[in-house]
Amino acid sequence: MRLSSCQLLASTAAAGVAVGQYIATSSNNGNAIQGFEAPATEYRPKFRYWLPDADVDHDILKGDVQDLKKLGAGGLEFLPFYNYGFGGVNDSKLETYAFGKPAFRDVLQIALEATKANGLSMDVALGASQGQGVPSKPLTPGLAVQLVYGKATVKGGAKFDGELPAAEINWNENLGYIHPQEKFGDNHLIGASAAAVASKNASDESNTYISLHEKSLVDLTKYVKDGKLTWTAPKDYKEYVLFAHYERYTNQRSADGVPTDVIANGSWVTDHFSATGAKLAASFWEKNLLTTQILQLLKEVGKHTWEDSMEIQASLYWSPGFLDRFKSKRGYNVIKYLPILFHKSTSFQAEQAPYNTTFYLDGTPDDGQSKYLQDYRLTLNEGYQEYLQTFENWAASLGLSHSCQVGYNIPLDVLADVPIVSTPELESLGFTTPDQMYQFVGPAHLGRRNIISTEIGAVATGAYSQTIPSLVNLFHEAFAGGVNAMMIHGMTYTGEQVGSTWPGYTPFQYIYTELWSPKQPAWKYMSEVIDYTARNQFVLQQGVAKKDLVFYLYKDPYRMVDQYNGTDLRASGYTYEYLSPANFGSKAFKVSNKVLDPSGAGYRALVLDQQQFITAEASKNLVELADAGLPIVVIGSLPSTAIGSKGQDIVSKNISKLKRSKYSNIAFIKSADDVLNALGKLSVKPRVTTGSDAAKNLYTVWRSDKGSDYLLLFNQGSSSTFEITAEVEQGKIPYKLNAWTGQQVAMASFKRSSGKVTFQVSLKEGQTAIVAFTSGKSKTSIVTQSENVIDASYSSDGKDGIFVLLGDTQAASLTLSNGKTKKIPVASSSDKKNALNIDIGNWNLTLESWVPGPDETKSASVKKVMKLGTQKLLQPWSEISGAQNVSGVGTYTATFQVPRVTSKDSIAVLQLGPVLNTIRAWVNEKQLPAIDIYDAQIDVSDYLVAGTNTIRVEVASTLFNAVKARVDYVKANGVGPAATALYTFADWQKHGLIGPVSIKSLRKVSL
Known part of the structure; x- marks a missing residue:
């Protein structure tokens, strides 16, 4: 049966009209669904709000929050940006305006009061820039630490007698947008070890891979006295490497400062792998920011404490007490295995090994999945979960919830960590496909985390380049991926900022989108999109998400890549997401009537796709699923290798049972091409x-x-x-x-x-x-x-x-x-005669061009009126002489004749053509309802009159063309765009009403 809905759910008929x-x-x-038409504030998208620093005009700040209310947003994420933590032209005022100073506290209170006055909610970043650090005296417990090493070569049979090798504190830091580590502070020896060299391979001049004989690994710590070691290398092998392992503070800032006092000196990254780091951050807030008034306001309008994606570095991620935690959880001392932990897989974003020499065990693949690396990551992840839980508890004590971008960038098991956080968040910049989002949202659904947020809209195409359709498309991909709360990236403080020219304060040095505010021509036309998004979020936050299939996925360290193509499943209607072996321990992980988690996602089958690793407990859970009758599809082989150094016997026993026993509910297939057939044979239907x-x-x-x-x-x-x-x-x-x-x-x-x-x-x-x-x-x-x-x-x-x-x-x-x-x-001859088929032409076009004022250091735009007269052909402004570099608002007006108004036997449909950015229309001075930007057609039967009719269409552009025309002098924080090629190599954006615009009638028949 064919339908057409309010969102133009319709088929295209011969006339080419899709209706609804x-x-x-x-x-x-x-209102069959109460609350859908005008969603409450809690369902509305929010904006990340970039505050340059605390040196801002309080009235402008209040006005910014009020503008969010007028737009229809649900609130803001209050982020004191401080130039991404790198400081800038206003550094001389940090003694007064740094994060944590009384001036900042006042700004926070003003923002909270404005939020309350406008009926919105606020999320509060835990610190400057990204919330990953707070002001503190350097070398304070609770700040981030790392492991480094020094090494020396010892010949077999030779004696080493002397000072241990000094720590190599210069390593391959991943810089660019991350603060470098500052090289001060002591190195604390935690152990010494040695290992025999099996082979050496150099992939290039700077990278060497050395395999070590596992049997030769030895912990020499007990022989070290006062930093000296006397040790004779065995004669079994020709060459040994002696290692000295040191713990030291990373001394990585999260925000720069000036050294006048502790708070003005900026913020330092905290320890993210124990409760201590979270407690240090909480303590700073309690001592410096949480006044009685702010505490009360947080209870009234605060929603989340929040931390951004972790952009923290370490030669090897570590925490004081890691050795004890490791021995307690893994059952052995890790000292002699430490050299192989300095690996690409344990680095930031798993991009490069910290040192130019990588060690691994002879006879094992250097794939980052040795049992000792897995044990290290398991232990690190346990510390991270303790960190998360501490913030969860602290936020709850304030009457808030915690939200953060969970785990990624760091060698952690993201799927295991997501359920801990009240409102887990991902980001469109990293999670670029629905499949990648499924990996994140599956554990959230199992953990009953109903609201899943995304930082959405950051694209490296140059500031002021993002169109409304491209932003909404990101929303749609997020909705498809199971994400149901948009945190739009972002809104800027609209006041003047030192060192910034027109069009105003621009974070990220003009690289990333987008800088939403009334400084954008499209802002006044965005309310329809905000309402549209709110209604979608209202629907997607109702009840629970239901999925047909769940894929087993072990992915540690986590990388944001697709796991399954999914086109075959979608073509048949199947939906899916992912769970990790750690998620198998959830209380909701139960089967009833051959359905997994029936009160939650209600998975109808489990799919294992070429997975190698599994924990002992998860292998037991897998057998329980099979015994309970859950349909299971195995592509290739079952996972048969234990994660880490424990549990291989249990894994082998359980996997062997699944292979030997003749389960009618398990289908073994050779490739993913056979998944649909296997599901059919198991009677699994979407x-x-x-x-x-x-x-x-x-x-x-x-x-x-x-x-x-x-x-x-x-x-x-x-x-x-x-x-x-x-x-x-x-x-x-x-x-x-x-x-x-x-x-x-x-x-x-x-x-x-x-x-x-x-x-x-x-x-x-x-x-x-x-x-x-x-x-x-x-x-x-x-x-x-x-x-x-x-x-x-x-x-x-x-x-x-x-x-x-x-x-x-x-x-x-x-x-x-x-x-x-x-x-x-x-149709009767009279119906055919009376049918409308009107092409609207001869448009009068007036452009409101947004340009800098006489003083280009001021951010406000001057709006120059350009009367371009009659346009016989609708085309983008970039193709109209004199309008190529215009950004602003175009107003199109025209008149047309309607011989007779539509009767009860027909309707009149206005077709507006493709929407390049925004669109709003009036017929006979009456504004039309919101228009679907993907199919801009609307019933105008009630707006037409017999005789002469008028139509007005307003379209707004981005600011990109105007900025591109002035890329040589626009500045933010005292300097120009960091990547001018984003403007100079890009074409002029196409904006305007491009039509064709027409009115056609459709027959309407009562049955």
Whole structure:
């Protein structure tokens, strides 16, 4: 059955019109889903708010928060930026305005008061820049430490007698956007060891790989006295390496400062691998920032304490007490294995080994997955979880929750850590596909973390370049990935900043998008998008997420890469996400009626895809799943290697049982090409069947609560019509929810059979749609129809009458759910004569060009009016003489003749063409409802008059073209753009109304 929804769920008929919004104004069936039309603040997207430092105008700060309210946002993430922690032209004032100073405390209170006054909520960064450090005296317990080493070569049989090798504190730091370590402080010896060399291989002039004989590894710590060692190397091997291992502070700043006092001196990265670092940060807040007034305001309007992605470095990530933790948890002393831990896999983003020499054990692959490296990462991860839990507890004591970007960049088990955090967050800059997001959200769902946030919108295409459609597309990808709370990146303080020219304060030196504020021409037109996003988030935060499949995934260290292509599963309607062996220990990890976690995601099958590693406990859980009857698909072999040094016997026993026993619910297949066949043989069916190759790029998201089910569809492929069959309880009827307008319309075209509802959806590329299934009065529906029937709706009087729209003048036939057949004749000659087919042309164009004022050091734009007169051909401004480099707002006006207004037998549809950035329209001075930017068509029947009509269309651009034209002198923080090529090599952006614009009528027939 074909439907068209409020979000233009429709098929394209012969006339080329996809409808849905057109009949919504006359066919709104009330509020079946309460709260959808005007979502509460808690469901609305927020903005990361960049405060340059505490030297800001308080009234402007209040105004910025008020502007967020006017826009329709739900709140802000208060981030004291301090030039990404690198300081700048305002450093001379840090003695007064540094993070943690009374002036900053005052600004925080002002921001909280403004948040309260505007009915918003605030997340508070734990520190300057990214929240990963606080002011402190250097070398204070709770600050970050690392492990370094010194080494010396000893010949076999030779005697070493003297001072241990000095620490090599210069190593391969990953700099650029990360603070370098400052080389002060002592090196604390924690152990000495030696190992015999088996082989040496040099991959290039600077990198050497040395294999060590495992049997030769020896802990020499007990022989060290006063930093000296006397030791004779055995004669068994020709050459040994002697190591001295030292713990030292990383001395990495998270924010620069001036050395006048501890707080003005900036912030230092804290220990992220024990409770001590979190306690140090909490203590700083309690002593310096949490006044009685601020504590009360946080209780009233605060939402989260927050930390950004970890951009912290270490030669080897470490924490005081790590040795004791390791021995307690792993059961052995790690000293003699320390040399092999200085590995690429344990570095920041797993990019490069800390030293130019990498050691590994002879006879084992140098793949970063030796049992000793795994034991190290397990232990490090336990410390990180302690750090997270400490912040969770502290935030709760303040009446808040904790949120952070969990684990990635560091050698940690992200999937194990996500469930600890109340509101786990990822980011679109790193998690670029839905599959990558599934790896993050699966553990959150199992851990009952319903709200999953994303820092969204950062793209390295140059500041002021982001269009609204490109931002909304990122939202759609996040929705498809199971993420349901957008933290938009970001909004800037709109006051003047020292060293910044027009168009104002610009973080990230003009590299990253986006700098949203009233300084952008599009800002005043963004409210429709914010409302649209809020309605989507409202739906996606209802109840629990439901998934059909769960993939087993061990991924430590974590890298943001796709694991499974997914096109085969999507084409058949299957949804999936991931869980790690650590997640198998969750209380929710139970099977009932062959469904895993039935009260949560409700997984119908487990898939293991070429996985090698598993813990002993997870292998036991795997057997329990099989015994409970959960369908399991194994691609290749089962994981048979224990993670770390413990549990191999248990793993071997359990995996052997799964291989030997004839489980009817386990399917072993050779490749992923056979997954669908295996699922079919195991009778595993998706909740939503899409059933066509076109659906390989159709993402479906299912949410379920006690009274309703919700289906969001996102078409990432070309425009297509999809037949959807959804499992729906008897008594629930489908409603089309229009996220652009808030309207809710009971579907009149669908087929019900055996606990399922079938309907058709037509979606443009990039477009979404929402269908809700909830209790309601059962009415007669259309179950089959002619191709030219492109939409159907119930009458607005509450009766069972159905209206259909036809895309041409031909006859049509329909079959109703009561068995009756309805015939619609060919359009009459008068209907054909009265049909509207109006091409609107001769547009008068006025541009409001946003340019710097006479004083270019001031951030405010001057808006120069350019009257370009009649435009016979609609084209981008960049192709209009004199308007190539214009940024601003274009106002298009035109008149057109309507010989007669539409009757009850037709509707008039305004088609506006592709939307390049924003669009807002008026007909006869009446503003039209919000327009779907992916299919800009709307019913204007109620707006037309017989005779002369006027139309006005306003479109806004980005600021990119205006900045590109002035890239040689724009500045932020005293310097120009860091990557001018983002502007000089880029084409002028295309903006404007490009049409064609027309009004056409569709037949409307009452059955």
